[in-house]
Amino acid sequence: MRSIRTSQLIISKVGILSLSILAVQACSAFSSIADVRASLGMASVAVGKKRRVPALGWWLMVVGTVRLAFTWSCFFGSAALCSATYSQAQVSDVHGRTVGVWTLLSCTLCFLCAFNLDNKPLCLATFLSFVYAYGYFVVEYLVYHSVGASTLAALGFFAVPAILWMLLEWNSHGHGIRTAAKQP
Secondary structure: HHHHHHHHHHHHHHHHHHHHHHHHHHHOOOOHHHHHHHHHOOOOOOOOOOOOOOOHHHHHHHHHHHHHHHHHHHHHHHHHHHHHOOOOOOOOOOHHHHHHHHHHHHHHHHHHHHHHOOOOHHHHHHHHHHHHHEEEEEHHHHHHHHOOOOHHHHHHHHHHHHHOOOHHHHHHHHHOOOOOOOOO
């Protein structure tokens, strides 16, 4: 029984590593939003102009990749990483898969937002996913004591910079108040 768990843990770690490498390679293959749209068969926003992915977009892709690795662990790693996250609580397989689906949804939001920073509703949904998720873990830490301080700090390493960065960048991607141009 112990050798089966050890082999499952090794397989899940290899799977997480290979999945993370594939996600990073896929993200680095696209140097601009125009490249992504071209690969998907979508028309470019402006003919002849390529818009580079800003630093916030790259950060969201990094966070999305980490979330993807966490999702992989929740589904295929016998909830090893999920169990480590909730160190003071018992984690069932169902709970691990539920956290995996929730994290997969937030991972999807990160990648979509990274390439569409000018989409106000998508940016708001991604921003709120960070706020809700980190707020949830803060409550788990302070009220229910089901996560440790080290887990909260590790999650905060990704969530807090993303929250602050998205707040600072909110108006720089076309989300500000638009004034109508004067008509002749």
